[in-house]
Amino acid sequence: MLNVSRKLPDRPPATLQLILPFQERSKSRLRATLSSGEEAGLFLERGSVLRGGDRLLSDDGRVIEVVAAEEAVSTVRSSDALQLARAAYHLGNRHVALQIGFGWLRYQQDHVLDEMVRGLGLAVEAERAPFEPEGGAYGGHSHGHADDHSIIRGVGMK
Structure with a gap:
């Protein structure tokens, strides 16, 4: 089994991929299978959260790219920044992990939360x-992607 204990600060070219959903990328200790089929044990700093695009270094010197797996999510889109802010407030009030983009919100799919958001219009x-x-x-x-600050660039700002 390949041992991985270091997250790289930059993004050198990778030779392997590790495709995981967010729940798994939130663990600092994990046994996983790389896209090559090879088994890997992750022993990262406690509290580490892996993001798509992160690079890890294996004990044999190979670089592994972390890929955010597709998973069941609920996406809310609106051009009304106030409505999205209200939905974000109510979801945050329930301690829901929330992805925020320009004109949209995303959370892990949950029918109760879906109904609450629909109730907000x-x-x-x-x-x-x-x-x-x-x-x-x-x-x-x-998460460090280019769209992080897009929510600040003029949504509802006049």
Whole structure:
């Protein structure tokens, strides 16, 4: 079994891929199967959360790319920033992990939450997509993709 205990600070070219849903990427100790079929044991710093695009270094020097697996999610889209903010508030009030993009919100699919959001006047679309929720105000940075700051660039800003 391949041992992995280090997350790389940069993104060198990878020779292997590790495809995992968010729940698995939130664990610091994990036994997983790489896309090559090879078994790997992850022994990362406690509290580590892997994001799509992260790179890991195996004990034999190979670089592994982390890929966010598609999973069952609910996506809420709206051009009304106030409606999305209200939905984000109510979901956050229930401590729901939430991915935020320009004009949309995404959370792991849950029919009770879907009904709550519909009750706020928004449509909910069940789909399969990678899930990269915000990291939290006290836990460091969010997922680091280019669209992180797009929500600040003028949604409802006049």
